Amino acid sequence: MLEFRNITRSFGDRVVLDKVSFNINKGETFVIVGPSGTGKSVSLRIMIGLLTPDSGEVLLNGQDLIAMDPEQRSAMNSHFGVLFQSGALLAWLTVAQNVALPLLERGVDEDEAEARTMEALRMVKLEHACDRKPSEISGGMQKRAGLARAIVTRPDVILYDEPTSGLDPVMSRHIDALIKELQQRLGVTSVVVTHDLHSAFSIGDRIAMLSDGHIIAMGTPEEFCASDSDIVQGFIKAQFSAGYIRGIKI
Amino acid sequence: MRNFEPVFLPEPRNLFEKAGRMVRGYTMAAGDAILITIEAFSFGRRLPRRRAELMRQMYACSIKSFFIAAVVALCMGMILSRQAGVTLSRFNQQEQVGTLVIISLVRELGPVMTALILAASIGSAYAAEIGTMTISEEVSALKVMSINPVDYLVSPRLYAVLIMCPALTMFSELIGAFGGMLVAKTQLGVSPQSFYKNAILELELRDVYIGLLKSILFAIVIVTVAAYQGLTTTDGAVGVGRSTRRAVVISFLYIMVIGFFVTSLFY
Ligand SMILES: Nc1ncnc2c1ncn2[C@@H]1O[C@H](COP(=O)(O)OP(=O)(O)O)[C@@H](O)[C@H]1O
């Protein structure tokens, strides 16, 4: 459904992505992992058109997003819902106003926007905080509000940038559960970018690891753990000292 | 909806290349800023929907600068009156002090002073606000929601300052004239009646219009420069500081240069 073909992007001399290719299937949860600064956010920004690759194609349902003219491209935005790393809520609006914003800007009438806003807030269990400002709620609640804003427009693809970073472990697992639940209830395709392997293993149908501009391992969690790359094994060992995950010996 | 991506070029090899880079950089920045201005103006058609935001910005704009503008204008009027009075009374012409004070205020000092105050108080705030939104991905979030940041953030601010800058300019001129009159009355022995009457005889409507034209141009400069700096912010908190400083410094320069050109065009 969403495909990267030979995407290359460099900043100055630094090649962040070097001919990266992968294909995300409809309805799956695809997780891109890797240590900080390897270009996970850059990949995500390229997917949603906030950054242009130096070369390569991004295909959504077979259409090349990079080659489109700005107006066509802007229309494709309705396929995407994005949860940014910090939530990216507007500080002067309440939680409910933030969530309603994309609907009202699209010209959805106010009653319907309100109903859909409350529905989205209920899905992320935030209906009690709807009248509070982003600065008055916790980081985890801000992310949930950001998630509600991402799903309120009913996108086909939801992208998450580090959904669990900056949260305590309990809240992190809570967010993981929420991602899974939304996945099942809405039937969307999810792309998650994270350095948190706990999260990757619990939500991912497929996991890809990015290192030095290349995908060095890609597959189901079982296949991923079985990778013979030292970098992958080192990354796993760094986050799980010993034992089993999902019944897989690591 | 354009993305402002950083441009990477190899190190310049000699002085000419370095100079060329600078010219290229400034030209491109000016081009981008002009495009933002045109876009922000064209989004005026959506202003009826952004009424609430426009009112919020106008309110913030007046609250943030009202007091300081009044104090500066009052002092400026008093200083002008005193200085002019000392010289004029040597030729026994102190009755003309009102003319001098009010014409200076209406033609030059009112628009320029108000614009400088707005650049420092509002321009810096806009650059910091939009810059913070840029680095915290709020601007990106707007783009993904198909909301053009120029439409949503810049356009209401532009129209708010376009209304408030001339209004504040007129207000400053009135306060300045009042300050001048106080000094004229208490220190030069010129009655308020003759202070105002002489000035009004000399002042032309044209002076007021040209002053307002200036303040409209200044308003455009203040918002555009701040918006451009904000939208192109990179490098976290340090970058926000840099954008804010640049917004103020660049606006100051343009206000002075534009002020000079408009004056030489009309007088
Ligand atoms: N706008 C930019 N300008 C310069 N370098 C950038 C920019 N965005 C990202 N980079 C570089 O790309 C690399 C990858 O960044 P990013 O994708 O944010 O990493 P992460 O995997 O932690 O999300 C970083 O090392 C950074 O130096």
Ligand SMILES: [Mg+2]
């Ligand atoms: Mg990142």
